[in-house]
Amino acid sequence: MAKHPKGKSNYKKLVVSLGVTALMMAAGFLFVEGVTLEVVLFKIGKPLLRLMGFISIGLVVGQIIESTGWTRYLALAAGPLFRFAGMGERCSAAFVTAFVSGVSSNAMLYGFYQDGSISRKQLYVANLINQFPAYFLHLPTTFFIVVPLVGRAGLVYFGLTFVALLLRTALVVFYGHVSLGGEKEGRSEVIRGKSPMAKGFDAVIQGVKKRFFKRVAGVATWVIPIYVAVFFVHRLGFFDFMNESLAHLAVSRIMPVESLSVIVLGFTAEFSSGFAAAGALLEAGVLTIKQTALALVIGNIVAFPIRAIRHQLPRYAGIFSPVMGTQILLLGQFLRIGSLMVTAVLFYLLAA
DSSP, X not given: OOOOOHHHHXXXXXXXXXXXXXXXXXXXXXXXXXXXXXXXXXXXXXXXXXXXXXXXXXXXXXXXXHHHTTHHHHHGGGHHHHHHTTOOHHHHHHHHHTTTOHHHHHHHHHHHHHTTSSOHHHHHHHHHHTHHHHHXXXXXXXXXXXXXXXXXXXXXXXXXHHHHHHHHHHHHHHHHHHHSHHHHHHHHXXXXXXXXXXXXXXXXXXXXXXHHHHHHHHHHHHHHHHHHHHHHHHHTTHHHHHHHHHXXXXXXXXXXXXXXXXXXXXXXXXXXXXXXXXXXXXXXXXXXXXXXXXXXXXXXHHHHHHHHHHHHHHHHHXXXXXXXXXXXXXXXXXXXXXXXXXXHHHHHHHOO
């Protein structure tokens, strides 16, 4: 019996996916308030095009780096760390790429996984370690918003989030060292068996063309419908309901309502508004610097998981596949929240 090429299967799935998306869009126009053609074009179409563009760039970059042998050169920057973690040169190259684009880095990792160059466990661990460059990728924007609004409390807040980042990165690296030590040597030998620039330019371009469209079709099959579904779920008020419920829980159990409610609700509404509310309360003398920093961390813990599901689930499910992407996203969030909670508790107990 003849086997159907995987590429054709991807295209068939994409057609089905687009059909399902069209049905969701039609239902949205009919039953969801405020959904117009303009909303669809600018709130769904434009972000989707941007997201697919970044994913496509990541796939191309990953294939070119792999085909030309530049993996080992990129890997030099983080080589010692990733050798200790048993991750290999390809994961190290993706780590360096994550300082520029997290989407491109994840696309590279999944491409390496599909090619059999890295294992499933290496993929998971590498993605968790990539939270480190992701922190610095967004730091310039957030730093110059937060510090002018809350001053010294903002510096303490960034100190706490950075300590939490170091804590979870060290934990993941140590886990990789313990659990991936047996995979390190085999992967390294495979890489050394290929000489850099072994393929000519034309061969590299042909290789990219051969696999690129199949992979983009596979990614788009999941990214498009999940992104549209998450958009409509948000429009129906589910995320606002979850945010408000979590906010009230944190307010009633952890800190007084007068000191935290505005901050937590500000986090759920818009990024800078939470810091603006904290700055106002700090200036008015309602909160101390310690209380303000803790409140900001708590607001971060409460609001970020919902935002992650809303904004990151479509791209993770599209790049890694729905099951794997959801697992990686949830694992990363649990690790992130746990490290923030440990850091916040220690700061509360030890700080004057």
